[in-house]
Amino acid sequence: MQNIxxxxxxxxxxxxxxxxxxxxxxxxxxxxxxxxFVGLSYVILYPLLYMVSNAFRSDADILDSSVIWVPKxxxxxNIKQAFxxxxxxxSLWYTxxxxxxxxxxQVAITxxxxxxxxxxxxxxxxxxxxxxxxxxxxxxxxxxxxxxINFSNFDVLWIMKLYRLITGSDTVISILNTxxxxxxxxxxxxxxxxxxxxxxxxxxxxxxxxELEEAAMIxxxxxxxxxxxxxxxxxxxxxxxxxxxxxxWYYNDYYLNTMFADKHPTLxxxxxxxxxxxxxxxxxxxxxxxxxxxxxxxxxxxxxxxxLYFIVQRKFTQGIERSGIVG
Amino acid sequence: MKRRKxxxxxxxxxxxxxxxxxxxxxxxxxxxxxxxxFSYALSHVSIVRGGVDIRFAGxxxxxxxxxxxxxxxxxxxxxxxxxxVEVPIIIIYSLFIAVMLNAKFxxxxxxxxxxxxPLMLSSSVLLSIINxxxxxxxxxxxxxxxxxxxxxxSDILVQAGLPDKVVGYLTMxxxxxFNMTWQSGVQIILFLAALxxxxxxxxxxxxxxxxxxxxxxxxxxxxxISPMILVNIVFTIIDNFTSYTNGVIxxxxxxxxxxxxxxxxxxxxxxxxxxxxxxLIVVGLVSKKVFYMND
Numbered sequence: 363m364q365n366i367x368x369x370x371x372x373x374x375x376x377x378x379x380x381x382x383x384x385x386x387x388x389x390x391x392x393x394x395x396x397x398x399f400v401g402l403s404y405v406i407l408y409p410l411l412y413m414v415s416n417a418f419r420s421d422a423d424i425l426d427s428s429v430i431w432v433p434k435x436x437x438x439x440n441i442k443q444a445f446x447x448x449x450x451x452x453s454l455w456y457t458x459x460x461x462x463x464x465x466x467x468q469v470a471i472t473x474x475x476x477x478x479x480x481x482x483x484x485x486x487x488x489x490x491x492x493x494x495x496x497x498x499x500x501x502x503x504x505x506x507x508x509x510x511i512n513f514s515n516f517d518v519l520w521i522m523k524l525y526r527l528i529t530g531s532d533t534v535i536s537i538l539n540t541x542x543x544x545x546x547x548x549x550x551x552x553x554x555x556x557x558x559x560x561x562x563x564x565x566x567x568x569x570x571x572x573e574l575e576e577a578a579m580i581x582x583x584x585x586x587x588x589x590x591x592x593x594x595x596x597x598x599x600x601x602x603x604x605x606x607x608x609x610x611w612y613y614n615d616y617y618l619n620t621m622f623a624d625k626h627p628t629l630x631x632x633x634x635x636x637x638x639x640x641x642x643x644x645x646x647x648x649x650x651x652x653x654x655x656x657x658x659x660x661x662x663x664x665x666x667x668x669x670l671y672f673i674v675q676r677k678f679t680q681g682i683e684r685s686g687i688v689g
Numbered sequence: 690m691k692r693r694k695x696x697x698x699x700x701x702x703x704x705x706x707x708x709x710x711x712x713x714x715x716x717x718x719x720x721x722x723x724x725x726x727f728s729y730a731l732s733h734v735s736i737v738r739g740g741v742d743i744r745f746a747g748x749x750x751x752x753x754x755x756x757x758x759x760x761x762x763x764x765x766x767x768x769x770x771x772x773x774v775e776v777p778i779i780i781i782y783s784l785f786i787a788v789m790l791n792a793k794f795x796x797x798x799x800x801x802x803x804x805x806x807p808l809m810l811s812s813s814v815l816l817s818i819i820n821x822x823x824x825x826x827x828x829x830x831x832x833x834x835x836x837x838x839x840x841x842x843s844d845i846l847v848q849a850g851l852p853d854k855v856v857g858y859l860t861m862x863x864x865x866x867f868n869m870t871w872q873s874g875v876q877i878i879l880f881l882a883a884l885x886x887x888x889x890x891x892x893x894x895x896x897x898x899x900x901x902x903x904x905x906x907x908x909x910x911x912x913x914i915s916p917m918i919l920v921n922i923v924f925t926i927i928d929n930f931t932s933y934t935n936g937v938i939x940x941x942x943x944x945x946x947x948x949x950x951x952x953x954x955x956x957x958x959x960x961x962x963x964x965x966x967x968x969l970i971v972v973g974l975v976s977k978k979v980f981y982m983n984d
Contacts, residue, residue, distance in 0.1 A: 392794070395789060395792075395794060398789065399789075399800055402786070402804075402870055403800070403803050405866060405867055405870045406803055406804070406806060406807060406870055406871070407803065407806075409819045412819075471710055471711070472711075474707060474710070475707060475708050475710065475711040477707060478704050478705075478706075478707025478708040479707075479708065481704075482700055482701065482703060482704025482707060483697070483700065483701060483704065484700075484701035484702075484704040484705055485701065487704070490708065490712075493715065494711070497715070497719055498927060499927055499964065499965065499968065500719075500723065500961060501930065501931040501938065501957065501960070501961065501964070502931070503931075503938060503941050503942060503945070503953075503957050504722075504723060504726055504954075504957045504958070504961055505718070505719065505722035505723055505726060506722075506945070507726060507729065507945055507950050507953065507954060508721070508722035508723075508725035508726050508729070509718065509722050511725075511736070512721075512722070512725075518717070546718075547714065547718045549710070549714075550710050550711065550713050550714025550715075550717060550718060551710055551711035551714045551715075552711075552714040552715065552717075552718035552719055556711075556714075560711070585700075585703045585707075589707075606809075610808065610809050613812070614810075614811065614812030614813070614814075614815070615812070616812065616813055616814050616933055617933055617942070630812050630814050630815075631814075633814050633815065633818070634814040656818060660815060660818055660819075663815070664810050664815065667809045667810060668809065668810070670809075671802075671805075671806065671809045675802050676798075678805070
């Protein structure tokens with residue numbers, strides 16, 4: 363009895379040592395957390411601040427040693443020149459036309475395929491799914507040269523070869539520098555990291571309650587109707603998350619874009635050439651002048667994903683937490 | 690009984706129709722190119738109008754890659770070294786950040802938005818510009834913040850009598866903080882998702898049994914998220930090996946750009962075999978320790 367009273371005292375008395383220790387622990391934890399997060403936020407935001415700070419400063423501010431972060435003269439010339447050298451409106455159009463459309467195609471088709479893997483029993487499912495995962499491991503460089511050659515002389519099932527043989531003409535169809543080079547692989551579930559998307563969607567659909575589909579089946583829905591009208595509307599967040607990942611990976615991709623569309627550079631590709639292309643405005647020997655313009659170009663290129671991120675940010679962060687990736 | 694069998698069959702057929710687009714893609718854009726690439730590696734390839742001209746060359750290009758090329762093996766060694774250094778750092782770092790972000794505190798939403806930001810922006814082009822310009826350039830002195838800290842720190846550590854290798858490793862960690870924070874977005878997300886899936890009942894049970902936070906972390910959290918640790922290790926290795934900034938990959942790319950298709954294909958196959966081998970070893974070693982709740 364005595365013991366219990368003592369325990370109660372120690373537990374509920376705010377001046378007891380235990381509570382004090384807890385409080386010290388809590389405060390030190392908070393301080394540690396704030397210090398850590400402030401430091402790491404600085405590392406993450408530093409390049410962005412640096413871009414903004416450089417993009418708007420005038421050429422005179424570069425040599426002014428009293429200017430570190432805040433420029434004395436705000437100018438838009440860097441932005442304007444970077445805009446022209448990037449060929450921004452065209453690059454943005456190609457990015458949208460080639461990459462973003464492909465990203466949506468990829469998400470649509472991988473959701474479909476992922477559902478097939480999640481809910482249907484068929485022979486060879488295990489091994490096929492393992493192959494789907496295996497496609498992620500194979501670096502793009504392994505398959506890109508044959509694909510490049512195939513795309514520059516496009517042929518499905520030797521139809522073109524047969525056509526050439528019969529007619530004797532030497533017509534060659536090239537789908538390089540056309541959207542087909544991006545859309546076709548995406549449409550057939552072989553876009554950028556498609557295997558990963560198939561995996562994610564499979565995990566998601568596997569975790570959906572089976573009762574939904576059973577009810578739909580009893581009501582006479584076929585499997586496709588069930589997928590499009592019952593499963594997809596319930597997969598809103600994971601579709602959003604998947605689309606964002608897909609868009610971002612296509613948008614930031616350099617390798618495929620230079621290989622398949624070197625004549626129609628997308629924004630990321632244009633950015634990689636900017637330090638040379640800016641030569642139409644400033645002499646290429648002056649590193650400092652080039653630098654602030656390249657920073658302005660970086661700012662222009664990250665602007666679209668940044669805007670997108672601010673719009674969908676809340677849903678996105680919730681989505682990845684509840685996406686069922688864990689399974 | 691018979692009726693059920695037909696239903697099963699019909700479901701199986703429907704299943705095939707669902708994965709059919711992917712099967713076509715697999716054949717057209719994966720199996721055919723990968724076999725072609727292997728045949729290129731074994732032959733002399735030259736481009737002619739309307740296709741390619743292929744003459745069998747045996748293992749010549751594989752031999753070249755190992756014995757007569759001066760760059761391939763050093764690049765390979767370097768990328769292996771980077772792998773050994775970076776994978777543990779990224780895994781530990783992202784787990785640490787995920788645990789911190791999983792706790793309840795004010796401003797958690799804002800912090801999460803900031804930590805997911807690199808995911809949206811990290812293209813290899815942008816990263817290389819940022820690395821070249823804002824971290825080694827000298828427009829203003831603020832840019833050398835990270836360099837200075839690691840230099841003075843290494844001095845202190847050497848004075849303290851630590852072995853050089855340890856000091857070297859530590860300074861490398863500090864210097865790579867930037868790349869680490871910018872490359873571990875996906876890993877943080879995966880860990881965060883795993884942490885959220887740990888049932889709260891386990892925490893209550895641990896509290897009732899009198900487990901400290903430390904014990905709770907090592908005895909409950911780590912086993913519960915161990916499947917995700919495996920996934921993350923695999924993802925990090927693949928990401929590290931296939932990224933454009935990787936030395937071997939950029940060498941392969943530039944060789945393909947010089948129209949040395951056979952040599953470049955041979956190198957990708959060697960590289961690819963190496964990745965598979967490493968993944969097999971790592972998965973084999975780690976998956977023994979992985980704990981599955983449902984089994």
